[in-house]
Amino acid sequence: MSYKVKIGLSNKHVHLQQEHLEILFGKGYELTHKKPLVQPGQFASEETVDIVGPKKTLKGVRILGPVRPETQVELAMTDARSIGIKAPVRESGKLEGTPGCKIIGPCGEIEIDHGVMVALRHVHLNPQQAIEAGVKDKDIVCLKIDGERGLIFDNVLVRSGDKHEREVHLDTDEGNAAGCGPDAIAEIIK
Numbered sequence: 001m002s003y004k005v006k007i008g009l010s011n012k013h014v015h016l017q018q019e020h021l022e023i024l025f026g027k028g029y030e031l032t033h034k035k036p037l038v039q040p041g042q043f044a045s046e047e048t049v050d051i052v053g054p055k056k057t058l059k060g061v062r063i064l065g066p067v068r069p070e071t072q073v074e075l076a077m078t079d080a081r082s083i084g085i086k087a088p089v090r091e092s093g094k095l096e097g098t099p100g101c102k103i104i105g106p107c108g109e110i111e112i113d114h115g116v117m118v119a120l121r122h123v124h125l126n127p128q129q130a131i132e133a134g135v136k137d138k139d140i141v142c143l144k145i146d147g148e149r150g151l152i153f154d155n156v157l158v159r160s161g162d163k164h165e166r167e168v169h170l171d172t173d174e175g176n177a178a179g180c181g182p183d184a185i186a187e188i189i190k
């Protein structure tokens with residue numbers, strides 16, 4: 001059975017914890033909604049920060065809201081390498097042992113000692129969609145992408161629950177490798 005999912009390409013971005021947001025943007029600061037994301041309740045904010053590594057700075061990196069329990073910087077491997085950080089591939093929120101960086105905002109800066117990672121590619125499905133696709137939360141599946149640079153990605157994590165909505169998340173390196181445009185589709189293969 002074939003189950004198809006639209007691909008969302010994640011550019012480099014940052015999730016901030018409230019105390020870090022307030023150091024970078026000022027006391028009591030709240031993020032400004034720019035655009036809702038496909039995942040329920042999540043949004044791209046108007047605010048950006050600069051991510052500083054040993055070799056270089058990535059300017060204007062978008063903050064995604066809402067605030068989270070722990071600050072997390074998600075980069076493609078190309079981004080991480082360009083600023084001199086060796087970032088491991090991690091599931092969101094699993095930040096133990098990851099490297100840190102400096103983050104600069106308009107009102108201040110912070111030095112985090114961990115939190116920089118390359119996101120483990122994954123597919124979001126709500127519970128009903130997971131049933132239709134014949135998969136469950138934490139399954140590992142393959143994704144087939146057609147086209148001129150078509151390829152099959154192995155080791156794709158299924159993330160399913162009430163707070164999820166059908167969408168594949170690949171980063172810019174993965175999307176470019178597969179030649180994905182804005183309307184790219186992937187097929188789940190078990």
Ligand SMILES: [Zn+2]
Pocket residue numbers: 122124169
């Ligand atoms: Zn995601």
